[in-house]
Amino acid sequence: MTFGPRMLKTGIAVTLALYVSIWLQFSPPVIAAVAAIFAVQPSIYRSWRYVLEQVQTNTLGAAVALLAGTFLSNDPIAIGVVCIVVIMVCMKLGMEESVGLTLVTVVAVMEASGQWAFALNRFLLSLIGIVSAFVINIAFMPPKPKEQFREQVHAVFDQLSLLLRTAISNEIKEKVFRERTRELEDGLRALDAKYKLLEEEQNKLKRAQYARSRRLVVDKQLLYTLQKGFEVLEAVQEHYFQAERTAEMNERYDRHLELLIKFHEHVLFKFEDKLKPGSWDSAPAEEANDRFMRQATADYDEGRGGSLRLLIVAAAMYDYGCQAARLDRLIERIEPVEEEDAAESARG
Secondary structure (H helix, E strand, C coil), rough: CCCHHHHHHHHHHHHHHHHHHHHCCCCHHHHHCCCCHCCCCCCCCHHHHHHHHHHHHHHHHHHHHHHHHHHCCCCCHHHHHHHHHHHHHHHHHCCCCHHHHHHHHHHHHHCCCCCHHHHHHHHHHHHHHHHHHHHHEEEEEEHHHHHHHHHHHHHHHHHHHHHHHCCCCCCCCCCCCCCCHHHHHHHHHHHHHHHHHHHHHHHHHCCCCCCHHHHHHHHHHHHHHHHHHHHHHHHHHHHHHHCCCCCHHHHHHHHHHHHHHHHHHHHHHCCCCCHHHHHHHHHHHHHHHHHHHHHHHCCCCCCCCCCCCHHHHHHHHHHHHHHHHHHHHHHHHHHHHHHHHHHHHCCC
């Protein structure tokens, strides 16, 4: 785990919640601090949604806890039963994410045993923590899923590129290869989670314009192409070395894998507008990908052990190339939209 903005914001939100609680003379301020820890979210949309859900569930939980505390006192069994009831209600309302902090409010309010002023104090402390976290999340280093997603795409591609370039030649030590592969898997999972945040914020918080929707399609294909590259890596490890191969076949597979990586890299450069106009043509790479697959099919020999395994590897490589080509076409279509948006912004 690396130190990031969310960790820093959590600490600042806790500090703010404690200071506000002390300033308003609410006690114990630790409840506000706990609420602030729960409330820091990875995107603006989720922060806003979390605040709304917490206000609803905490109000409901506090009301139920206050009634239960009035009639059942603060008996441990009663507190446990009320917690179960509140969990069931939150799940029924589809607000499972807010259960943890709501239960903190329930336990704190039931401790008051029907004392309205004491219960209100506990409830307000939770709200102070929630609002403090929301304010800090928006005002201080606000989440930028789009920029973070693009940065992670490059980080994951760099890991993938290294592993694919050495997959056929088998140059890296086994231990190092396994460690790098695990890092790549973690990176792809983190990238997938970041894309979901991006998609969620795009569709829910902002206006769902056609141009933005098209850019989201490109982002999805960026992720999908990387996932297909990882599938090539898995196919090579699972099938390639278990098949009988000639030296010429080894060279051809290695050469084509290098071509696909360069193709993918150029597409990413094109996406960032780093290539000179007219310096890039994807047709040769696509034609080479088709030729490679036809040759791999022609190489199939029932009498040679592992021929089907080689076809599996070839198919994974061919699919990776096709997805990189699709990404290239999507980027071409999105460029005019980007220019249109820039012109519109300049006019505005």
